[in-house]
Amino acid sequence: MSRPNRKVVIVGGGFAGIEAAKRLGKCDCVDVIMIDKSNHHVFQPLLYQVAMAGLDPSDIASPIRSMLSSFRNVRTLLGNVTGVDVERRLVYSDAGKFEFDYLVVACGAVHSYFGNDQWEQHAPGLKSLPQATEIRRRVLLAFEQAERTDDPTEQYHWMTFVIVGGGPTGVELAGAIAEMARYTLKRDFRSIDASLARVILVQAGERILEQFPDDLSEYSKQALESIGVEVRLGDQVTEVTDRGVQIGDHFLQARTVIWAAGVQASPLGQSLGVPTDRSGRVVVEPDLSIPGKRNIFVAGDMASVKDEDGKGLPGLAPVAIQQGRYLGELISREAQCFVIDRPAPERSRFKYLDKGQMATIGRRRAVAQSGRFKLTGRLAWMAWLLIHIAYLNGFRNRTFVFLSWAWSYLTFARGARLIVPKNWRITKTSGPAKTRG
Amino acid sequence: MSRPNRKVVIVGGGFAGIEAAKRLGKCDCVDVIMIDKSNHHVFQPLLYQVAMAGLDPSDIASPIRSMLSSFRNVRTLLGNVTGVDVERRLVYSDAGKFEFDYLVVACGAVHSYFGNDQWEQHAPGLKSLPQATEIRRRVLLAFEQAERTDDPTEQYHWMTFVIVGGGPTGVELAGAIAEMARYTLKRDFRSIDASLARVILVQAGERILEQFPDDLSEYSKQALESIGVEVRLGDQVTEVTDRGVQIGDHFLQARTVIWAAGVQASPLGQSLGVPTDRSGRVVVEPDLSIPGKRNIFVAGDMASVKDEDGKGLPGLAPVAIQQGRYLGELISREAQCFVIDRPAPERSRFKYLDKGQMATIGRRRAVAQSGRFKLTGRLAWMAWLLIHIAYLNGFRNRTFVFLSWAWSYLTFARGARLIVPKNWRITKTSGPAKTRG
Numbered sequence: 001m002s003r004p005n006r007k008v009v010i011v012g013g014g015f016a017g018i019e020a021a022k023r024l025g026k027c028d029c030v031d032v033i034m035i036d037k038s039n040h041h042v043f044q045p046l047l048y049q050v051a052m053a054g055l056d057p058s059d060i061a062s063p064i065r066s067m068l069s070s071f072r073n074v075r076t077l078l079g080n081v082t083g084v085d086v087e088r089r090l091v092y093s094d095a096g097k098f099e100f101d102y103l104v105v106a107c108g109a110v111h112s113y114f115g116n117d118q119w120e121q122h123a124p125g126l127k128s129l130p131q132a133t134e135i136r137r138r139v140l141l142a143f144e145q146a147e148r149t150d151d152p153t154e155q156y157h158w159m160t161f162v163i164v165g166g167g168p169t170g171v172e173l174a175g176a177i178a179e180m181a182r183y184t185l186k187r188d189f190r191s192i193d194a195s196l197a198r199v200i201l202v203q204a205g206e207r208i209l210e211q212f213p214d215d216l217s218e219y220s221k222q223a224l225e226s227i228g229v230e231v232r233l234g235d236q237v238t239e240v241t242d243r244g245v246q247i248g249d250h251f252l253q254a255r256t257v258i259w260a261a262g263v264q265a266s267p268l269g270q271s272l273g274v275p276t277d278r279s280g281r282v283v284v285e286p287d288l289s290i291p292g293k294r295n296i297f298v299a300g301d302m303a304s305v306k307d308e309d310g311k312g313l314p315g316l317a318p319v320a321i322q323q324g325r326y327l328g329e330l331i332s333r334e335a336q337c338f339v340i341d342r343p344a345p346e347r348s349r350f351k352y353l354d355k356g357q358m359a360t361i362g363r364r365r366a367v368a369q370s371g372r373f374k375l376t377g378r379l380a381w382m383a384w385l386l387i388h389i390a391y392l393n394g395f396r397n398r399t400f401v402f403l404s405w406a407w408s409y410l411t412f413a414r415g416a417r418l419i420v421p422k423n424w425r426i427t428k429t430s431g432p433a434k435t436r437g
Numbered sequence: 438m439s440r441p442n443r444k445v446v447i448v449g450g451g452f453a454g455i456e457a458a459k460r461l462g463k464c465d466c467v468d469v470i471m472i473d474k475s476n477h478h479v480f481q482p483l484l485y486q487v488a489m490a491g492l493d494p495s496d497i498a499s500p501i502r503s504m505l506s507s508f509r510n511v512r513t514l515l516g517n518v519t520g521v522d523v524e525r526r527l528v529y530s531d532a533g534k535f536e537f538d539y540l541v542v543a544c545g546a547v548h549s550y551f552g553n554d555q556w557e558q559h560a561p562g563l564k565s566l567p568q569a570t571e572i573r574r575r576v577l578l579a580f581e582q583a584e585r586t587d588d589p590t591e592q593y594h595w596m597t598f599v600i601v602g603g604g605p606t607g608v609e610l611a612g613a614i615a616e617m618a619r620y621t622l623k624r625d626f627r628s629i630d631a632s633l634a635r636v637i638l639v640q641a642g643e644r645i646l647e648q649f650p651d652d653l654s655e656y657s658k659q660a661l662e663s664i665g666v667e668v669r670l671g672d673q674v675t676e677v678t679d680r681g682v683q684i685g686d687h688f689l690q691a692r693t694v695i696w697a698a699g700v701q702a703s704p705l706g707q708s709l710g711v712p713t714d715r716s717g718r719v720v721v722e723p724d725l726s727i728p729g730k731r732n733i734f735v736a737g738d739m740a741s742v743k744d745e746d747g748k749g750l751p752g753l754a755p756v757a758i759q760q761g762r763y764l765g766e767l768i769s770r771e772a773q774c775f776v777i778d779r780p781a782p783e784r785s786r787f788k789y790l791d792k793g794q795m796a797t798i799g800r801r802r803a804v805a806q807s808g809r810f811k812l813t814g815r816l817a818w819m820a821w822l823l824i825h826i827a828y829l830n831g832f833r834n835r836t837f838v839f840l841s842w843a844w845s846y847l848t849f850a851r852g853a854r855l856i857v858p859k860n861w862r863i864t865k866t867s868g869p870a871k872t873r874g
Contacts, residue, residue, distance in 0.1 A: 069624050
């Protein structure tokens with residue numbers, strides 16, 4: 001007689017969680033619960049395009065529920081996980097508490113303001129769809145405000161955009177804002193010349209795209225400058241307000257600031273009661289389990305993993321995807337052994353196969369690096385396009401993203417230039433204003 | 438020597454305002470300012486498809502600024518108009534005050550809760566994009582909540598949807614929810630059977646689609662019932678709470694209520710100091726000017742206009758479009774005469790050319806009526822598709838809407854099933870919660 005199925009709980013429907021769930025969905029010895037606080041999986045590498053009005057939120061997002069609906073042993077729940085009892089093997093959430101035999105925690109990361117959380121209201125980060133639409137709203141609104149005012153100084157401040165952080169996200173945002181101002185918006189205004197918008201990329205380090213080889217960083221800097229972005233290296237932002245940023249003893253006036261600097265792991269990692277690194281990431285074992293608990297795993301941006309050379313793995317989609325697959329296979333194998341009452345095989349360590357990395361600069365250039373192989377310019381950009389479309393979830397998203405890009409490329413237009421207000425209500429009778437009337 | 442150009446201010450970038458601006462853009466004797474409180478024009482007839490996750494907001498919206506950018510004499514401003522001084526010919530707004538020789542007021546309508554504005558929080562209406570995404574959020578969230586709970590009564594209440602109002606919007610929403618539950622969501626849940634969702638359309642009148650001929654109303658009712666919608670006729674909603682609606686002496690338990698009943702004109706009409714009808718619409722002269730002021734016009738859903746037979750015109754897109762064109766031509770003509778110092782010709786009255794009306798029921802049926810010609814079923818649905826695509830603004834939107842529909846039709850999937858939270862911020866240091874820590 002066989003033993004019961006193993007219960008697996010996955011927290012987080014990002015790249016790691018989805019890949020793990022897909023593998024486990026094919027294993028008939030496990031029952032899986034996938035919990036995420038939102039109902040959709042987001043293709044994070046294209047989030048900046050939503051922020052820049054090039055793509056729609058739904059182009060890069062898919063309902064987790066329908067991504068996993070063909071796996072009858074996977075149950076998807078919308079819920080906030082509030083804590084984990086590692087000893088009693090329980091996950092607590094606002095959707096109920098769940099027992100597990102195996103737990104995969106993969107809730108990703110948010111931006112870090114290095115202890116200055118009050119900066120966030122003035123400088124949104126870019127890790128989720130609501131943040132992307134907020135950035136879109138701010139950038140488009142800034143041009144509208146500049147058009148509305150007669151004061152040239154105010155116009156200048158509305159048309160100054162500061163992006164803090166020179167990683168891929170910062171580079172992609174800076175390039176996109178500069179080109180949107182130059183091409184898309186140029187003809188649309190009467191009082192301002194949108195193409196005169198000032199875009200400043202502030203990087204604390206000595207070069208942008210620090211994970212890339214030196215020459216690619218240098219190429220990217222020149223490419224950004226050629227489309228009008230000012231790149232400031234070695235500059236530390238020490239204050240952010242609604243009027244701009246403080247850099248050293250100079251206050252840079254700008255009504256729009258976007259944060260693309262530090263990263264901080266989801267706080268759920270800390271609740272596991274094991275050591276975390278400076279960014280709040282859980283320092284995991286070579287098999288991604290947490291110290292002392294072989295059945296609890298952390299993956300994706302929440303995990304601090306070192307490869308065999310002792311080098312830390314970057315917070316990239318391919319890392320998360322490979323980790324998710326690895327965990328799905330590991331748990332499937334052990335669950336099968338458990339059900340037929342055989343001893344589980346020795347666990348092998350997680351090995352990251354580094355296929356390389358890439359970043360785009362504006363509408364025609366990119367940098368790509370894979371091992372010793374490097375590529376820049378138009379060819380890199382085309383490689384970037386193809387790879388990102390290939391990795392998108394689902395035929396529909398692929399088709400629509402491809403068409404949106406083709407459309408934008410040919411017309412310089414951006415299809416999603418909507419400033420959508422946050423409040424949907426017309427009447428507000430609950431407030432005191434109306435009851436007076 | 439010719440006299441200076443005439444200043445025209447248009448308030449509102451809906452169908453009427455946009456059409457007027459496009460006509461005036463071709464006239465070199467006018468300078469036009471277009472003010473709208475949002476940056477985009479919305480194709481209202483397809484708003485329900487955004488609410489039902491079939492289309493993206495940007496599929497049916499276009500930036501007003503770029504729609505009008507080719508007309509160099511038109512300036513577009515994002516702004517809230519706060520008042521009009523009809524004597525001094527001034528428009529006041531948060532984007533500044535503007536003089537006018539001609540004023541076109543076309544700010545549309547919102548839903549009316551018949552003096553019970555507190556109902557809005559429990560039963561959103563559908564007149565704008567934020568409202569459409571709010572309805573989408575609520576409908577999708579209701580199924581998620583039903584899946585989360587173990588209590589069958591709670592599940593039942595979460596899976597009960599009430600739509601108040603049996604006009605085209607109510608009929609289209611009811612049909613879409615019923616079919617989404619039946620086809621799109623059916624396979625995605627584990628604890629609930631989404632196809633058992635109860636959809637109730639509550640209509641105060643004796644038949645739905647009252648503007649249509651009797652037999653089309655009856656056909657629509659049967660078509661709705663055949664896809665599982667309960668149609669309740671002659672039922673008045675007397676209370677709305679977060680748990681459902683009161684109908685007569687029965688309280689109908691439902692966690693999701695959508696308001697598609699009465700209409701109320703934008704309050705700006707009342708500030709013009711002229712008579713308004715019961716719905717707040719300005720009663721205009723046959724040339725759409727307000728009584729006593731030949732240079733101030735009201736158009737679209739804000740205007741109460743009677744045709745030559747004394748019958749009131751309905752609040753439909755074609756009426757607004759034709760009124761906008763009429764005003765654009767009228768003002769162009771008079772401005773040309775003014776500049777060359779000739780007397781203006783007599784004004785002819787606005788005449789509505791009634792091409793008919795249509796409404797869809799679910800994914801394969803519609804009703805259409807044009808004069809004495811009537812159409813139902815699949816053929817009417819195909820006519821509806823073609824006409825709506827033809828009237829959409831811009832090649833891009835047409836292509837994307839067509840592809841989305843083709844995709845949904847073939848796969849039963851809905852591309853935009855995203856529940857996007859309203860708050861984009863991760864940290865909330867300003868509140869008291871964090872400062873304690």
